[in-house]
Amino acid sequence: MAKTADPDKAAQKTAPSQTSTGLPREALSPEDYHELLMQLYLARYFDVRLIKEKKRGRLRGTLYSSHNQEAILVGALYALKSTDWISPIHRDMPAFFLKDIKAGWDNPDRLGMSIEEVCSQVWGRVDSPGRARDNWSHIGSRANKIIHSTSMLAGTIPVAAGVVYADRLDGGDAVVVTFNGEGSTSQGVFHEAVNFAAVHKLPVITIVENNHWAFGTPVELECPTPDVADRAKGYGIPGFIADGQDVLDVYDKVSMAIDHARSGKGPSIVECKTFRAYGHGDHDDDRAAKYRPDDEVAKGRSRDPIGVMKNQMIESGMLAKKDAMAHPAEGKGAGEVTDHDFPEKVVKYLSAGVDFALKSPVPDAEEALKWVFAEDED
Amino acid sequence: MSAAAEAAVKKNYLTGLKEAMYEEMERNPDLICLGEDIGLLGGAFGVTDGLMDKYGKERVIDMPIAEAAIIGAGVGMALNGKTVMCEMQFIDFISCGFDQIVNMAATFHYRSAGEVSIPMVIRGPAGGYGGGALYHSQMNEAWFCNSPGLKVVCPSNPIDAKGLLTAALRDPNPVVFYEIKELYRNRKMEQELETGDDCIIPLGVARIAEVGSDITIVTYGNPVHFSLKAAEKLKAQGYSAEVIDLRSLVPLDEDTILESLSKTNRLLVVNEAPMTCGFAGEVMARMGRKGFELLDAPPARVTRTDTPVPWAKPLESTVLPSVDDIVNSALELIRY
Ligand SMILES: Cc1ncc(C[n+]2csc(CCOP(=O)(O)OP(=O)(O)O)c2C)c(N)n1
Numbered sequence: 001m002a003k004t005a006d007p008d009k010a011a012q013k014t015a016p017s018q019t020s021t022g023l024p025r026e027a028l029s030p031e032d033y034h035e036l037l038m039q040l041y042l043a044r045y046f047d048v049r050l051i052k053e054k055k056r057g058r059l060r061g062t063l064y065s066s067h068n069q070e071a072i073l074v075g076a077l078y079a080l081k082s083t084d085w086i087s088p089i090h091r092d093m094p095a096f097f098l099k100d101i102k103a104g105w106d107n108p109d110r111l112g113m114s115i116e117e118v119c120s121q122v123w124g125r126v127d128s129p130g131r132a133r134d135n136w137s138h139i140g141s142r143a144n145k146i147i148h149s150t151s152m153l154a155g156t157i158p159v160a161a162g163v164v165y166a167d168r169l170d171g172g173d174a175v176v177v178t179f180n181g182e183g184s185t186s187q188g189v190f191h192e193a194v195n196f197a198a199v200h201k202l203p204v205i206t207i208v209e210n211n212h213w214a215f216g217t218p219v220e221l222e223c224p225t226p227d228v229a230d231r232a233k234g235y236g237i238p239g240f241i242a243d244g245q246d247v248l249d250v251y252d253k254v255s256m257a258i259d260h261a262r263s264g265k266g267p268s269i270v271e272c273k274t275f276r277a278y279g280h281g282d283h284d285d286d287r288a289a290k291y292r293p294d295d296e297v298a299k300g301r302s303r304d305p306i307g308v309m310k311n312q313m314i315e316s317g318m319l320a321k322k323d324a325m326a327h328p329a330e331g332k333g334a335g336e337v338t339d340h341d342f343p344e345k346v347v348k349y350l351s352a353g354v355d356f357a358l359k360s361p362v363p364d365a366e367e368a369l370k371w372v373f374a375e376d377e378d
Numbered sequence: 379m380s381a382a383a384e385a386a387v388k389k390n391y392l393t394g395l396k397e398a399m400y401e402e403m404e405r406n407p408d409l410i411c412l413g414e415d416i417g418l419l420g421g422a423f424g425v426t427d428g429l430m431d432k433y434g435k436e437r438v439i440d441m442p443i444a445e446a447a448i449i450g451a452g453v454g455m456a457l458n459g460k461t462v463m464c465e466m467q468f469i470d471f472i473s474c475g476f477d478q479i480v481n482m483a484a485t486f487h488y489r490s491a492g493e494v495s496i497p498m499v500i501r502g503p504a505g506g507y508g509g510g511a512l513y514h515s516q517m518n519e520a521w522f523c524n525s526p527g528l529k530v531v532c533p534s535n536p537i538d539a540k541g542l543l544t545a546a547l548r549d550p551n552p553v554v555f556y557e558i559k560e561l562y563r564n565r566k567m568e569q570e571l572e573t574g575d576d577c578i579i580p581l582g583v584a585r586i587a588e589v590g591s592d593i594t595i596v597t598y599g600n601p602v603h604f605s606l607k608a609a610e611k612l613k614a615q616g617y618s619a620e621v622i623d624l625r626s627l628v629p630l631d632e633d634t635i636l637e638s639l640s641k642t643n644r645l646l647v648v649n650e651a652p653m654t655c656g657f658a659g660e661v662m663a664r665m666g667r668k669g670f671e672l673l674d675a676p677p678a679r680v681t682r683t684d685t686p687v688p689w690a691k692p693l694e695s696t697v698l699p700s701v702d703d704i705v706n707s708a709l710e711l712i713r714y
């Protein structure tokens with residue numbers, strides 16, 4: 001399986017042969033399609049709701065928007081088994097509650113964080129999995145198989161490799177999916193970790209969300225090759241390229257990468273081409289409007305993943321046009337969109353999380369001094 | 379050889395480390411070792427000699443030259459239930475894995491609010507006096523003492539090497555472990571070693587290496603031996619020095635130092651690392667506060683100069699602490 005710049009070719013080459021087009025999506029039912037669309041709505045609503053909460057003065061802290069990049073999270077996570085591991089970064093906040101959500105949005109036994117836990121983290125409350133010790137996306141859960149991130153970009157990739165090394169030693173078949181921005185792939189530790197994973201054929205799938213910008217630096221100044229996936233060549237591993245606006249294409253490519261990994265063939269890189277809709281964080285919105293050309297932004301935002309998915313469902317007869325228009329969130333910015341643009345299920349689900357977080361207390365001051373060292377259990 | 383005869387055999391520092399590793403590999407099937415050249419070759423200094431043959435290449439991993447991956451992958455294994463030993467080929471190279479130690483391993487328990495602990499030892503050959511020059515002579519322990527969540531340990535003899543490494547490999551926290559490579563094969567310092575639980579030296583307990591009454595010399599690592607020599611020289615001049623071997627810097631055994639000061643009323647701290655922000659300064663600061671009433675003279679320290687460690691012998695000797703440096707500082711304090 002070699003890297004190819006043509007995503008369709010890659011798909012045909014690597015797809016399981018029992019299906020007609022050979023694409024992993026063939027195994028998805030119409031219910032799966034509707035679920036994927038619903039999850040896209042949920043990820044989007046999380047983003048716009050937080051922006052609104054901040055504008056209302058009910059929320060502090062910097063927000064790193066995943067707007068326009070949700071298909072990467074939803075598509076990749078849908079390809080995983082419950083017992084697989086993930087490692088999200090700052091732009092992937094919805095990943096914490098989307099993990100294993102297909103096991104049931106309200107299923108308390110699913111291996112992902114609850115919306116209440118994630119909202120508590122956003123609000124810095126004690127019911128956060130990290131009890132509000134670090135901010136934003138720097139949470140994790142061994143129980144839910146989510147690696148605890150730090151600020152240090154690419155820093156969790158070697159940790160991910162170690163996690164699945166240990167799992168394999170214990171006879172497990174877990175894979176780990178790490179999410180990274182394209183900028184993070186320039187880190188030395190990215191190379192060290194992917195190289196180690198390749199040497200040992202570890203089931204590490206490195207997703208690169210190529211949104212063309214690393215804070216204020218364009219991709220041309222970050223990576224010398226046209227595709228970031230080309231980095232895979234040096235490790236002798238596949239470098240898939242997916243349309244990051246198309247949840248089904250992401251699902252296909254990540255599924256192929258997972259098959260490859262689970263069958264013992266080792267790691268791969270999956271580059272998802274996308275575009276950062278806003279500033280790096282909401283502190284950067286004004287400046288981003290200046291350092292990024294308007295036409296580039298317009299083009300980058302022209303294919304909203306919610307709209308792309310709806311169109312595919314309409315074409316395949318799974319969704320009536322009228323129903324598709326019932327909740328027109330696609331193509332709208334956080335300032336334009338209202339709760340009516342989203343399905344009620346999504347609004348209710350997230351509102352419960354927000355209400356919970358607002359009632360959750362802040363941690364006691366004494367907790368600041370706890371858990372520096374683990375107590376001896378021996 | 380009978381068991382009794384075997385127990386009577388004296389062994390060197392490196393053998394102490396090796397025995398600790400073999401015994402823990404046997405006792406704890408979840409212990410994984412990662413490092414450069416530690417398997418096939420048995421380690422640059424032979425500390426892991428034969429380990430891969432006995433326990434297999436899955437548990438004794440020959441890693442690429444990638445300190446961040448060695449430590450980071452170790453953290454991941456620990457996150458998923460393993461105990462981890464990472465070897466740095468020289469402790470100087472630990473800087474290449476710095477972020478994974480201070481921001482990933484050290485903080486894991488804290489930021490996960492106690493969900494995750496990282497049982498992990500990062501160990502390697504350290505220290506000067508062997509002509510190792512800038513990048514094979516360092517004592518960089520202060521970096522890690524300044525990073526909450528790490529324990530920092532430095533044995534000065536074979537019994538402590540084995541006992542502290544065994545304790546470190548059973549500790550639920552990341553431990554940075556400084557081995558004095560100049561002592562690895564020192565035959566004059568060979569000692570009889572205990573086995574298993576009996577060999578354990580708990581972290582955070584200092585040792586009185588020499589009992590005395592006129593001055594307390596607090597130190598660790600190779601300077602323990604220089605301090606003992608200095609104590610002999612002081613004795614010849616009629617002074618009695620107490621030498622404390624800290625063994626662990628974090629956690630620090632303050633009580634043993636305070637008890638000694640209540641007897642000697644004078645404090646000299648010796649470390650091989652550079653002066654500014656070195657561990658000696660930390661001991662002085664704490665004792666200057668907690669032991670102020672006990673002190674009859676301002677505490678002093680003997681350290682490396684604030685320079686790198688140069689190669690040529692006269693250059694190296696100029697920057698590293700010597701027995702005479704310790705004697706002179708001690709006399710100054712005693713005569714204060
Ligand atoms: C090691 C490190 N250096 C710098 C930063 C500051 N920083 C945070 S996000 C970011 C840009 C990341 O760009 P990219 O990886 O492309 O992800 P994106 O934000 O575009 O999703 C920078 C420079 C950091 N967090 N970690």
Ligand SMILES: [Mg+2]
Pocket residue numbers: 181182183209210211212213214215
């Ligand atoms: Mg980017």
